Amino acid sequence: MTRAARLDLRSFQQELASRLATKTAAQVESSRLGLVCAGGRWLVRLADAGEVIAVPQIVRVPMTRSWFLGLANIRGSLYGVIDFAAFLGHEPVAGGGAARLILLGSRTGDLNAGIVVERVAGLRNLAELTEVPPVDGAPEWHAQRWADAEGNAWQEIDLGALARDPAFLQVST
Numbered sequence: 001m002t003r004a005a006r007l008d009l010r011s012f013q014q015e016l017a018s019r020l021a022t023k024t025a026a027q028v029e030s031s032r033l034g035l036v037c038a039g040g041r042w043l044v045r046l047a048d049a050g051e052v053i054a055v056p057q058i059v060r061v062p063m064t065r066s067w068f069l070g071l072a073n074i075r076g077s078l079y080g081v082i083d084f085a086a087f088l089g090h091e092p093v094a095g096g097g098a099a100r101l102i103l104l105g106s107r108t109g110d111l112n113a114g115i116v117v118e119r120v121a122g123l124r125n126l127a128e129l130t131e132v133p134p135v136d137g138a139p140e141w142h143a144q145r146w147a148d149a150e151g152n153a154w155q156e157i158d159l160g161a162l163a164r165d166p167a168f169l170q171v172s173t
Contacts, residue, residue, distance in 0.1 A: 012120075013052065032156065034121030035102065037093065038085035041154045042117070043124060043146065048159040050105035055081075055095055055116055061171075067092070068171040069116065072101070077112055079103065080171065084115040087168070093118050108160040129154060141165055 032043035033052070053074070058081050060070040067086035071078050081101065086092040093099050098119035104111055129146035132153065141161035146154040162168055 030126045032124045032126065032154075033102075034124045034154070035117045036119050036121050037117040038088045038090040041121065041152055043154050043156040044102065044159055045156075048105050048107050050103040050108075050114075052120055053101050053103065055099050055101050063173050064171045065173055072114075074103070080111075080113040082113060082115050082168070082171075084117050087115070104159050104163055108163045111163045113163065124148075124154065139165065139167075141168075 031046055033046055033049055035042040035044065056072045056074060058070040058072045061068065064070070067083045069081040069083050072081050073079075083092045093116050095116070099116055100120050101114045101116050102120075103114040124146075126146070129148055132145045132147045134142065134145050135155075141158045143156035143158040143161075146156065148154060
């Protein structure tokens with residue numbers, strides 16, 4: 001990773017931290033982190049996303065599903081890295097550039113894992129979104145569905161439910 005990319009990510013995280021520090025607990029609870037991946041817009045609770053980082057070096061693991069990218073050493077701990085787009089059955093995330101690894105937070109359980117998404121779309125305030133009906137047959141980890149003022153659909157992900165989903169946990173072929 002280039003020095004400029006590290007500085008950009010660091011400034012993004014510092015800006016996000018300073019914005020969150022000025023928010024009340026109710027404001028933080030009504031905020032979601034917006035993600036773009038697999039042609040869709042996704043939301044995650046800030047408390048469920050442990051950290052957002054640039055995609056680190058990943059070591060492939062033989063005899064695993066194509067969407068399981070492998071293991072990454074993040075500050076001395078090993079994390080399983082999942083390509084979220086490929087997990088959903090779409091083209092894999094190209095990596096590099098704006099791609100980010102969203103680490104599952106401690107509220108989601110003891111699973112050291114993260115999902116790679118195409119890019120982070122910043123914070124979204126639920127007060128500015130309209131609740132819409134869920135998609136029929138959606139997985140259990142699909143939480144509430146929302147629409148923004150432009151009519152774009154945003155699907156909230158329950159990262160805890162995703163971390164317990166048998167399909168997500170079954171990385172071996």
